[in-house]
Amino acid sequence: MPNIKMVDGKPETLNERGQTEAEFLEWYKREEKDKYEKPSVTTDMLLFTVSDKKESNNRKVPDKELKVLLIKRKDHPYIGKWAIPGGFLNINEGLEATAIRELKEETNLDDVYLEQLYTWGDDVKRDPRMRVISTSYMALVDSTHLKVKAGDDAADAKWFSIERNILEESEEKKDGEVFITKKIDIQLTSEDGEERIVYTLLEKTHVQQRGIVKTRVVNYPAVIDTDNMAFDHIKILNYGLDRLQNKLEYTPIAFNLMPQYFTFIELQKVYEAILGRKLIVANFRRKIKPMVIETDIVREGSAHRPPKLFTFNVDWTLNSF
Amino acid sequence: MPNIKMVDGKPETLNERGQTEAEFLEWYKREEKDKYEKPSVTTDMLLFTVSDKKESNNRKVPDKELKVLLIKRKDHPYIGKWAIPGGFLNINEGLEATAIRELKEETNLDDVYLEQLYTWGDDVKRDPRMRVISTSYMALVDSTHLKVKAGDDAADAKWFSIERNILEESEEKKDGEVFITKKIDIQLTSEDGEERIVYTLLEKTHVQQRGIVKTRVVNYPAVIDTDNMAFDHIKILNYGLDRLQNKLEYTPIAFNLMPQYFTFIELQKVYEAILGRKLIVANFRRKIKPMVIETDIVREGSAHRPPKLFTFNVDWTLNSF
DNA sequence: GCAATAGTGTCTCTGAGACACTATTAG
DNA sequence: CTAATAGTGTCTCAGAGACACTATTGC
Numbered sequence: 065m066p067n068i069k070m071v072d073g074k075p076e077t078l079n080e081r082g083q084t085e086a087e088f089l090e091w092y093k094r095e096e097k098d099k100y101e102k103p104s105v106t107t108d109m110l111l112f113t114v115s116d117k118k119e120s121n122n123r124k125v126p127d128k129e130l131k132v133l134l135i136k137r138k139d140h141p142y143i144g145k146w147a148i149p150g151g152f153l154n155i156n157e158g159l160e161a162t163a164i165r166e167l168k169e170e171t172n173l174d175d176v177y178l179e180q181l182y183t184w185g186d187d188v189k190r191d192p193r194m195r196v197i198s199t200s201y202m203a204l205v206d207s208t209h210l211k212v213k214a215g216d217d218a219a220d221a222k223w224f225s226i227e228r229n230i231l232e233e234s235e236e237k238k239d240g241e242v243f244i245t246k247k248i249d250i251q252l253t254s255e256d257g258e259e260r261i262v263y264t265l266l267e268k269t270h271v272q273q274r275g276i277v278k279t280r281v282v283n284y285p286a287v288i289d290t291d292n293m294a295f296d297h298i299k300i301l302n303y304g305l306d307r308l309q310n311k312l313e314y315t316p317i318a319f320n321l322m323p324q325y326f327t328f329i330e331l332q333k334v335y336e337a338i339l340g341r342k343l344i345v346a347n348f349r350r351k352i353k354p355m356v357i358e359t360d361i362v363r364e365g366s367a368h369r370p371p372k373l374f375t376f377n378v379d380w381t382l383n384s385f
Numbered sequence: 386m387p388n389i390k391m392v393d394g395k396p397e398t399l400n401e402r403g404q405t406e407a408e409f410l411e412w413y414k415r416e417e418k419d420k421y422e423k424p425s426v427t428t429d430m431l432l433f434t435v436s437d438k439k440e441s442n443n444r445k446v447p448d449k450e451l452k453v454l455l456i457k458r459k460d461h462p463y464i465g466k467w468a469i470p471g472g473f474l475n476i477n478e479g480l481e482a483t484a485i486r487e488l489k490e491e492t493n494l495d496d497v498y499l500e501q502l503y504t505w506g507d508d509v510k511r512d513p514r515m516r517v518i519s520t521s522y523m524a525l526v527d528s529t530h531l532k533v534k535a536g537d538d539a540a541d542a543k544w545f546s547i548e549r550n551i552l553e554e555s556e557e558k559k560d561g562e563v564f565i566t567k568k569i570d571i572q573l574t575s576e577d578g579e580e581r582i583v584y585t586l587l588e589k590t591h592v593q594q595r596g597i598v599k600t601r602v603v604n605y606p607a608v609i610d611t612d613n614m615a616f617d618h619i620k621i622l623n624y625g626l627d628r629l630q631n632k633l634e635y636t637p638i639a640f641n642l643m644p645q646y647f648t649f650i651e652l653q654k655v656y657e658a659i660l661g662r663k664l665i666v667a668n669f670r671r672k673i674k675p676m677v678i679e680t681d682i683v684r685e686g687s688a689h690r691p692p693k694l695f696t697f698n699v700d701w702t703l704n705s706f
Numbered sequence: 707g708c709a710a711t712a713g714t715g716t717c718t719c720t721g722a723g724a725c726a727c728t729a730t731t732a733g
Numbered sequence: 734c735t736a737a738t739a740g741t742g743t744c745t746c747a748g749a750g751a752c753a754c755t756a757t758t759g760c
């Protein structure tokens with residue numbers, strides 16, 4: 065049974081040391097607060113956008129490609145390697161606020177879709193400087209809003225187009241357990257074509273008797289620091305791509321990558337760029353139709369039948385989300 | 386262009402201060418490492434299990450109920466309130482390793498399903514002692530393995546049955562944007578019936594023109610510290626319940642809550658307990674059938690037709706996951 | 707008309723939901 | 734036999750995938 069003490073006419077619960085909460089806090093901040101060494105906390109951000117692919121045939125509607133912003137590191141560790149934007153949390157700054165601040169620094173935008181992905185902190189040597197825990201976020205930006213060139217120095221921040229393929233799967237059974245390995249190929253190419261990053265990852269899924277499923281992603285070959293991406297950022301990218309693909313199927317997340325008015329084909333090409341495969345026109349339209357509103361506007365200027373413009377139907381969420 | 390220097394016959398890149406990586410790290414750890422105040426990092430864990438409901442009619446097959454382990458806080462802050470188990474990260478300990486350590490302390494189990502949920506760090510005053518970032522995990526335990534009573538002191542750790550209902554939804558349109566509010570009622574009852582925790586949360590979803598969807602969960606009424614759960618743990622619980630319900634639909638996650646052999650009805654009642662609604666027998670069997678293997682074992686002793694026992698089909702994942 | 711893109715109609719297959727039905731045991 | 738639970742058959746409806754088809758524009 066806890067002790068109760070009256071302080072200024074109000075009951076205060078005492079702890080085992082006989083302290084009120086105010087007394088405890090005062091004592092804790094003086095004696096206990098810095099007793100243990102603390103890790104550094106950073107946020108890292110996957111900044112995605114979608115833009116037109118260069119099309120050799122000028123008369124064709126261009127395909128889209130998914131892009132991610134990478135920044136060339138100017139200092140150790142991983143000097144000269146490409147990293148996703150990120151930075152240290154300030155002690156009086158919220159976690160998401162840190163991510164928003166970085167986003168603003170890179171793009172001068174703040175009101176964009178932002179979603180927390182995962183917190184990376186299992187490897188105590190992720191960062192050779194010290195112990196760092198990093199919470200990763202994903203931001204989606206409509207490329208027509210990206211007038212401001214990312215970062216201060218263009219050479220140090222580039223948009224990379226993303227191509228990801230699942231190459232093969234292998235299965236192994238042992239002692240009633242199943243191990244599944246997927247080989248994931250990721251290729252990044254900078255807009256100017258000067259930079260090219262190639263990775264192979266292995267996604268290892270372990271299925272145990274009672275349904276315990278553990279999935280780990282590792283580099284293949286198991287080398288990180290000779291590759292051209294910093295830290296474990298290739299894993300963060302891979303994780304973000306998974307999340308983006310999944311959310312595409314059952315949320316209106318893709319509209320964050322679109323301008324306010326768009327054609328159906330443009331939207332479809334965004335889906336195709338993210339999913340990495342072609343979709344069938346009629347099925348796509350049927351599925352997406354309830355999420356959009358048809359406008360009277362048509363896009364003129366093409367040498368063919370002009371497409372109608374659509375816009376996101378904000379009411380869609382009411383029924384289906 | 387970065388400078389290159391030869392060190393022991395190997396090329397080393399120099400940073401702007403003319404340091405090699407080794408020199409930089411030595412300098413950084415001496416001069417920079419503790420320049421900024423760091424937050425504390427904790428992991429908090431939702432430990433879920435499922436057990437039989439007490440059934441007044443002894444001849445009926447008992448329903449199941451979802452339970453979560455809560456611990457009564459013995460010290461400030463939130464002294465006497467119920468909290469989910471958690472603890473501070475050690476500087477040389479992985480994030481998941483911290484969660485596993487806590488799990489082991491509470492249940493003496495280590496090989497259970499564990500999944501990272503979300504990292505809470507937007508509110509810089511979550512913890513009145515100091516800035517704390519908390520990564521939450523969810524663990525699923527088969528209750529037949531819970532022979533060891535949780536914790537050292539039974540009075541301080543109790544299993545609470547969970548009942549959650551979505552009470553009502555309201556919608557508001559303004560300036561082409563949509564605001565949706567769901568009222569979520571959560572009731573927790575300890576096994577001995579002595580403790581009862583009741584909360585109402587509001588889940589506010591904001592849909593903007595270009596598809597930006599932001600969801601926030603707030604207390605209703607907007608009071609935290611007079612309620613009987615510590616910190617923001619009710620939100621963590623709510624978040625975990627969402628995740629658990631979602632994963633139930635498309636992963637074999639539920640088998641982590643089952644013993645190795647179980648009847649179909651038992652599995653169904655686990656699903657019903659988590660989803661909070663009744664399911665139709667035939668449909669459930671049809672959906673689940675590929676995930677399980679029928680055994681020759683039947684459970685005798687009942688006064689009726691004895692049910693067959695099933696076990697998880699580890700091969701199911703190969704095709705469908 | 708032709709080339710190119712925009713957009714539709716419809717068949718099939720699969721899976722979820724609802725519900726009526728049969729099967730098997732103890733006593 | 735009855736009570737109770739175990740387990741199946743089948744109808745309907747909605748959505749995904751495939752693919753052939755029609756529509757509209759500039760030139």
